[in-house]
Amino acid sequence: MTLEGKAALVTGASRGIGRAIALGLAAAGADVAVNYHVPGTAEFGHDNAGDAAAVVREAEALGRRAVAVEADVSDSAAVTAMVTAAAGALGGLDILVNSAGICPFHDFLTMPEELWDRVQGVNLKGAFLCSQAAARVMVEQGRGGRIISVSSISALVGGALQAHYTPTKAGIHSLMQSLAISLGPHGITCNSILPGAIATDINKDDWSDPAKRAYLDQRIPLGRFGEPNDLAGPAVFLASDAARYVTGASLLVDGGLFVNLQ
Numbered sequence: 001m002t003l004e005g006k007a008a009l010v011t012g013a014s015r016g017i018g019r020a021i022a023l024g025l026a027a028a029g030a031d032v033a034v035n036y037h038v039p040g041t042a043e044f045g046h047d048n049a050g051d052a053a054a055v056v057r058e059a060e061a062l063g064r065r066a067v068a069v070e071a072d073v074s075d076s077a078a079v080t081a082m083v084t085a086a087a088g089a090l091g092g093l094d095i096l097v098n099s100a101g102i103c104p105f106h107d108f109l110t111m112p113e114e115l116w117d118r119v120q121g122v123n124l125k126g127a128f129l130c131s132q133a134a135a136r137v138m139v140e141q142g143r144g145g146r147i148i149s150v151s152s153i154s155a156l157v158g159g160a161l162q163a164h165y166t167p168t169k170a171g172i173h174s175l176m177q178s179l180a181i182s183l184g185p186h187g188i189t190c191n192s193i194l195p196g197a198i199a200t201d202i203n204k205d206d207w208s209d210p211a212k213r214a215y216l217d218q219r220i221p222l223g224r225f226g227e228p229n230d231l232a233g234p235a236v237f238l239a240s241d242a243a244r245y246v247t248g249a250s251l252l253v254d255g256g257l258f259v260n261l262q
């Protein structure tokens, strides 16, 4: 499953699942563009630019070319500039991973319209904008490509404080199905990965209650919460030639959480 000679762009790669996937692709041989965004207020106390620079250094230590590219994925002009910069720095683009996402947990009855719009904008419109900009480059290059989007187990189930979020994850999976049809003739595969419960900042507050965390741990047949690195292998597989006939598919990576109802 070597990715040698491939150029990859991973969104939301300054930390969490995006970071783990970017480094997984690099370990498999790909050069990587590490997208990050610096919002008005720090996310969970992070220095996103500094974190992205650290990911670049880690990829370089693996012997790859790497570059950090800033963009708010919900901003079309910024996305176009990011894809141009990534392809320019890496000599083209073969793999896009849409991982950037937010989930500010909120009660449904009091949910502000602006919050709904922001979550749709980053998670779903962001995946659309990045996929379109990357696909245009891939089609122009004429050497096929891979688009992998991080959807969620939340594409399949609801969430009490996630009425704004779960539809974006179902939408991302649906987007990949439609793009698989549009881009298949160009040799570009489009798939989604559905992580279960993975310990990152996005859900830190939700699962910080020890009782809630213990409940979830015992619901997961493999016996533990996921970690970002659990998503690296599945992403490398979908990006590789081993998955050349896989498109429009979704891969649940949840330790068995979804099937454990009874």
Ligand code: NAD
Pocket: 011, 012, 013, 014, 015, 016, 017, 018, 035, 036, 037, 043, 048, 071, 072, 073, 074, 099, 100, 101, 102, 103, 122, 150, 151, 152, 153, 154, 194, 195, 196, 197, 198, 199, 200, 201, 202, 203
């Ligand atoms: P995280 O908070 O650790 O990482 C999110 C990343 O996205 C950060 O680098 C953040 O800076 C970036 N980001 C946020 N808004 C952005 C924007 N507008 N433009 C560019 N980048 C932006 O969380 P995570 O768990 O690693 O989440 C990554 C993806 O995985 C998300 O799409 C999330 O929905 C999905 N996911 C997470 C879990 C989980 O349990 N952690 C489960 C299923 C799916």
Ligand code: RM4
Pocket: 103, 151, 152, 153, 154, 159, 169, 196, 197, 198, 202, 203, 206
């Ligand atoms: C995921 C899934 C996780 C949740 C995060 C925020 O898609 O729903 O359980 O913690 O989102």
